[in-house]
Amino acid sequence: MGERLRLAVGVMGNAASMLLYAAPILTFSRVIKRKNTEEFSCVPYIIALLNCFLYTWYGLPVVSYRWENFPLVTINGLGVLLELSFILIYFWFTSARGKKKVVMIAIPVILVSCITAVISAFAFHDHHHRKAFIGSVGLIASVSMYGSPLVVMKRVIQTKSVEFMPFYLSFFSFLASSLWMAYGLLSHDLFIASPNLVGSPLGIVQLVLYCKYRKKVIMEEPPKMDIEKNIEKTKQQLEIIVTEDANGKI
Numbered sequence: 001m002g003e004r005l006r007l008a009v010g011v012m013g014n015a016a017s018m019l020l021y022a023a024p025i026l027t028f029s030r031v032i033k034r035k036n037t038e039e040f041s042c043v044p045y046i047i048a049l050l051n052c053f054l055y056t057w058y059g060l061p062v063v064s065y066r067w068e069n070f071p072l073v074t075i076n077g078l079g080v081l082l083e084l085s086f087i088l089i090y091f092w093f094t095s096a097r098g099k100k101k102v103v104m105i106a107i108p109v110i111l112v113s114c115i116t117a118v119i120s121a122f123a124f125h126d127h128h129h130r131k132a133f134i135g136s137v138g139l140i141a142s143v144s145m146y147g148s149p150l151v152v153m154k155r156v157i158q159t160k161s162v163e164f165m166p167f168y169l170s171f172f173s174f175l176a177s178s179l180w181m182a183y184g185l186l187s188h189d190l191f192i193a194s195p196n197l198v199g200s201p202l203g204i205v206q207l208v209l210y211c212k213y214r215k216k217v218i219m220e221e222p223p224k225m226d227i228e229k230n231i232e233k234t235k236q237q238l239e240i241i242v243t244e245d246a247n248g249k250i
Contacts, residue, residue, distance in 0.1 A: 004166060006186040010071035013179035017075045020172035021048075028089050037094040041152070044145070046087045046105050051145045052079035054115045054138040058191070063130045064119055071183070072192075081118045112137075135191025142195030146177065146202050153209055162213050170210055174203025 024045070031037050057063060058080075059072030067073075091102045116137050124130045152165045168225030184193025 002186065004081075006183060009179055009183045009186060013176060013183050014071050014075040016172060016176040016179050018078065020169070020176045021052075021075075021079045023168040023172050024082075024086055026168070027078060028086055031089060031093050037090055037098060039155075039240045040090070042087060042094070042098070042102050043105065044077055044088065044152075046102070046109050047141065047145045049080065049083035049087065049106075050109045050113055051138065051141040052076040054116065054134060054141050056080060057117050057120070058131070058134045058138055063127065063134050065127050069187075069189075069192075131191065135189075139191060139195050142179050143198050146173070146195065146199035150202075153206060156209050156213055160213050162210050164209065165206065167210050169216070170203060170206035174200060174207060177203055207249055 017139065018127060053076070055072050056076040059069035059076065061067060064072075087102065087106060091099055094102065118135065120134050121129045124133060156162055156165050177196040181193050181196035181200055184190065184196065187193075
C-alpha cells in the first residue's frame, strides 16, 4: 500500500512538474512575438536546468538503487529539454549584454553539472555515497531554483504589478514542490523532500503577492519613436499655420 501511494504521488508530481516546466511557454511565445525579452530574467531557467540535470542523474541506476526513483528521471529529463529550449530562445532575442550574461551563467552551470556527474560516477563506489553527494549538490540547486523568484517578487512589490510574475508559474511551482515533498517523505529520502520544504512556502508567498497586485497595471510609456513622430507632425502643422498666416489666408 505504501509503495503504491508513493508511486501515485510520484505520478502526480510528474504531472504538476510538467505543467511547471511548460508554463514559461506562454512567456516565450510573447518573447518570440515581440522579438524582445523585455524585463524577463534568464537566471531562473538556467538554475532550473542545473536542478533538472542533477535530479535526472540522481534518479538513474548509476546513483539510485535500480529504478527506485524512475519518476525523477522522466520529468527531469523532460525538464532539461524544455529549459534548454527556453534558454536558447532567450539567447536569440536578448540584447548583446543579455547574451553575455547568459553565457557567463550557463557555461559554469553546465561545467558544474558535468563535473558533478563524473565525480559521483568514479570517485564513489556505492549507491549510498553517490546519493549523498548528488543529493547534497541537488539540494543547493533546488533551493537556488525555488529562491530565484525572490528577485521577481521584489520587483512585484516595488512596481505593484505582476506583469513579470506569471500566475501559472507560481501556482504550478507551489503544487509541484508540495507533491515532491510528499514523495520524498514517503520515500524516506530527505534529499528529495528537503528542497521542497523551501519551495512550497515560497510558492504560497508568490500566490499571495499575485492575489494582492493582480489588478495593478504598470502605465507603459509611449515608445520613443511614436513621440518623435508626434513632435514632427506638430511641427509640420505649425509651419503650415505660420505660412498661411503670412500669406494672409487667416
